[in-house]
Amino acid sequence: MIKIENLHKSYPMGDESLHVLKGLDLHIKEGEFVSIMGSSGSGKSTLLNIVGLLDVHDEGNYYLNGQLIENLDEKKAALLRNKFLGFVFQAFNLITYKNALENVALPLYYKGVGRKERQKIAMEYLEKVGLGEWANHLPSELSGGQKQRVAIARALVTNPKVVLADEPTGALDSSTSHAVMELLKEINNEGMTVFVITHEEDIAAETDRIVRLKDGIIISDEKVNKKVEA
Amino acid sequence: MFDLDGWQEIFQSIGKNKLRTVLSGLTITFAIMLFTILLGMGNGLKNTFASFFSRDAENAIFIMPNNTSKAYRGYQSGRRIELRNKDVDYVLENYQGNIEHIIRRNQRQVDITYKNKKSNYSLIAVDPAIQFLERASPYEGRFINKLDLNKRSKVIVLGRMTKKDLFPAGVSAVGKYVNVGGLAYKVVGVFTDPGGDNEERLNYIPITTSQALYGNNDKVDQINILYNSKLSTAEAIAFGNNMLRDLKDRFDIAPRDQRAIRVQNRAEGVQATKQTSGALDMIVIIISIGTLIAGIVGISNIMIYIVKERTKELGIRKAIGATPNSIVKMIMFESMFITSIAGYLGMLIGIGVLSYAAPGLEKYFIKDPNVDTGIVIFATVLLVISGLIAGYVPARRAGKIKPIVALNDA
Numbered sequence: 001m002i003k004i005e006n007l008h009k010s011y012p013m014g015d016e017s018l019h020v021l022k023g024l025d026l027h028i029k030e031g032e033f034v035s036i037m038g039s040s041g042s043g044k045s046t047l048l049n050i051v052g053l054l055d056v057h058d059e060g061n062y063y064l065n066g067q068l069i070e071n072l073d074e075k076k077a078a079l080l081r082n083k084f085l086g087f088v089f090q091a092f093n094l095i096t097y098k099n100a101l102e103n104v105a106l107p108l109y110y111k112g113v114g115r116k117e118r119q120k121i122a123m124e125y126l127e128k129v130g131l132g133e134w135a136n137h138l139p140s141e142l143s144g145g146q147k148q149r150v151a152i153a154r155a156l157v158t159n160p161k162v163v164l165a166d167e168p169t170g171a172l173d174s175s176t177s178h179a180v181m182e183l184l185k186e187i188n189n190e191g192m193t194v195f196v197i198t199h200e201e202d203i204a205a206e207t208d209r210i211v212r213l214k215d216g217i218i219i220s221d222e223k224v225n226k227k228v229e230a
Numbered sequence: 231m232f233d234l235d236g237w238q239e240i241f242q243s244i245g246k247n248k249l250r251t252v253l254s255g256l257t258i259t260f261a262i263m264l265f266t267i268l269l270g271m272g273n274g275l276k277n278t279f280a281s282f283f284s285r286d287a288e289n290a291i292f293i294m295p296n297n298t299s300k301a302y303r304g305y306q307s308g309r310r311i312e313l314r315n316k317d318v319d320y321v322l323e324n325y326q327g328n329i330e331h332i333i334r335r336n337q338r339q340v341d342i343t344y345k346n347k348k349s350n351y352s353l354i355a356v357d358p359a360i361q362f363l364e365r366a367s368p369y370e371g372r373f374i375n376k377l378d379l380n381k382r383s384k385v386i387v388l389g390r391m392t393k394k395d396l397f398p399a400g401v402s403a404v405g406k407y408v409n410v411g412g413l414a415y416k417v418v419g420v421f422t423d424p425g426g427d428n429e430e431r432l433n434y435i436p437i438t439t440s441q442a443l444y445g446n447n448d449k450v451d452q453i454n455i456l457y458n459s460k461l462s463t464a465e466a467i468a469f470g471n472n473m474l475r476d477l478k479d480r481f482d483i484a485p486r487d488q489r490a491i492r493v494q495n496r497a498e499g500v501q502a503t504k505q506t507s508g509a510l511d512m513i514v515i516i517i518s519i520g521t522l523i524a525g526i527v528g529i530s531n532i533m534i535y536i537v538k539e540r541t542k543e544l545g546i547r548k549a550i551g552a553t554p555n556s557i558v559k560m561i562m563f564e565s566m567f568i569t570s571i572a573g574y575l576g577m578l579i580g581i582g583v584l585s586y587a588a589p590g591l592e593k594y595f596i597k598d599p600n601v602d603t604g605i606v607i608f609a610t611v612l613l614v615i616s617g618l619i620a621g622y623v624p625a626r627r628a629g630k631i632k633p634i635v636a637l638n639d640a
Contacts, residue, residue, distance in 0.1 A: 052549075054549065054632060054633050055632060074548075074553070074554045074629070074630060075553045075554060075555070078548060078551055078552060078553040078554070079551070079553070081549065081550070081551050082550065082551025083551075087549050087550065089549075093542070093545075093546045093549070094546075095543055095546055095547075096543075097242070097243070097246035097247060098242070098246075102242075106547070106550060107550040107551050109235060109239070110547070110550065110551035110552050110553075110556065111551060114235075115234075115235060115238070154550065158551070
């Protein structure tokens, strides 16, 4: 699903340039539940941005769903994001003046789905994350955990290939964090590829595969929680 | 270009961000309202100014003889200059092409009596063309005509106010006889004059009748000329000056004698009017442009602020699949929608204020303040376009910005 070969990325910092990713190789297959662990500055957010087509890499190859990503302009990137990727952010990033249902339905609007159809699909996903009754509430009327669940519903609504979660529990307390991880796990169990970025050990421990990043290189890549029981 | 869904997105954004909507709308409404009001008042001032001059024909020249003030060619100063019919013929012959109408005019004060009512009025003996100079029009009956002139008829045309003074209401004056300084004149008509009550208390009789009855001579107190309206202002002024020079020569008047014959030329007034109303125009234009610039700066600032404020929202939209174009379009359409409605509102308010305040403004020399709707719509469109241009640059940047930067920004 996601294949990365010798990926490099640097950011210009004045005259110098900061070499953030120093030749990563990573292969994530369909249906995996992977977490990228690393302290801040390890390059994990940069990796997510590149994988999420929010940023471009300098060197190396990136295949998303078998498609080589190159010469990406904003328009192409937007279409690919809309088609293949669903995002969950640490800061939820819900649109404040839209209610839960409208927030979930928005990606479908950019996909060109009709209004009625949009509402219907969005409602299904809201119910799936257990917030059917909160459909008409504004984000400001929801708790942190509820907001993140709305965001997850939004990430899923276009039926993407991969869900990318950037510190999805970073703004939540531990019990809510656990609930959110349970939800992601459930989604993964239905076959969705889930890609989580975190710096918290216990969050990473809930995934099936932990990739540790340090100073722009992968220092370990181990499978945990073998899904024998699933 | 934009489907129903697109508009729904825009309406939601407008409706749910009321402060932002009101702020940007208010700027435009206020600018267009001020623009409309200022322009209207400027036009009102011009109307007042123009109305001072429109009561009589503008292409008039008045030739008025007096006493000489300088000795010349063997004549002493203080000699009385008198115009006669032959002088009128002389002017007409010499300046045929420049003259539309030439009018002899004698004036005296008389008592006019009808039945038991009597009052003192100006009796003006004239050629019929005076109606064009005075812009008088028949109110009842007719004006004096050539036939009256040839027959030296004792007919009179009363001013509307004279008739009102002397005749009972609802009674026609036409066909009645009035006593004019002891002589009976038949009223053939009543005229009305835009010059107001004073000019409507003048009363006209044929010049020939006057010359025969009062002194039996061919003296003319004053020559009035309506010059050819095709003459430019400068040509008309030159014509007046040439005529004055010729007449001074004809009557042996010193060229520098300012008093013996006066030529009063409306063309000079017209020129002054044009200059003044040109200056008024300029002031109105400067004020209007100033208001518009203020509006443009206002809406530009607000558009930049709006895009800045929405950076995060736009980043979210991009992360979930909005293309840069759709972002730019959304902002542009939103801005266009708000500014158009707001501009229209401003125009309505402005016009409303003008028409509401118009009666009270007359005493400040602002008459009938109105605006050309086309100009106001043009101003609104200008502001809408400025808002679009001002919004386009940041919207385009927002469309291009990497979603991750926009998201981190907030």
